[in-house]
Amino acid sequence: MATRHLYLVRHGAADPFGELTATGARQAHLLGDRLARLPIDAVWHSPLPRAARTAGILGEHLPGVPVSEAAELVDHVPHVPENPPSAWAGFFDGYDAAEAAAGARLAEALVDRFARPAPSETHEVLVTHAYQVAWLVRHALDAPPDRWLAMSCGNTALTVIQHRAGTPAALLLHNDMGHLPADLRWTGFRPGPHP
Known part of the structure; x- marks a missing residue:
């Protein structure tokens, strides 16, 4: 039975302008070393610069593997809850119905393209963003739509x-x-203690 193996990756650490930092590049090279031991068939990335640069670095470690953009991997809010948790209320303040619908359409396109079996055995790396990783995990677990809010990704x-x-x-x-290594873990998370 053919299996589609998805290796989901949040881009490396980025600056406030969305560009990969030296730390992010180092993280990407270390991940590239890890992925080089696997039979990767393709690397797909979000159109945003931090993801595209991360994917490019991974490609340096995966000779001959195509690295391509996938619009479905772009950073977006996949689901706007009707009653957001109080900790998220400010984040969702101002989202209108049109923005919520656009995010839902992108989320559906993401799932339709990547979260399904393939006709043959494939190993694909998806370089994307924290919300998209959370959405695909939520989908894999068949969890309610609001559950993506509780899934963080370094x-x-x-x-x-x-x-x-x-x-x-x-x-x-x-x-x-x-x-x-310890000094490169937990970037992309809120400050505080981490296990």
Whole structure:
């Protein structure tokens, strides 16, 4: 039975203008070393510069593997809850129905393109953003739409989901930072203690 292996990656650490930093580049090289041991068929990335640059660095470690843009991986809010948790109320303040609908359409396109079995065995890296990783994990677990809000993702952390025909999706790893030394872990998270 063919399995679609998705290696979900949040881009490396970026500056306030959305460009990859030296830290982000170092994170991407370390992840590239890890992925080089796997039979990767393709690297897909968001159109945004921080994701495109991260994917380019991964491509340096994966000779011959195509690195391509996928519009569905762009950073967006995939779902606006009717009653957001109080901690998120300010974030969603001002989202109108048109913006919420546009985000939902992008989320549906993301799932339609990547969260399904493939006709043959494939290993694909998706370099995207925290919300898209959370949305794909939520989808794999068949969790309610609001659950994406509780799933954080570190820069260049690795999440692995498998899709096979006739079976539920399998979440193998979530937010794994084993390829990063301590000083490069937990970027992309709020300040505070981390395990």
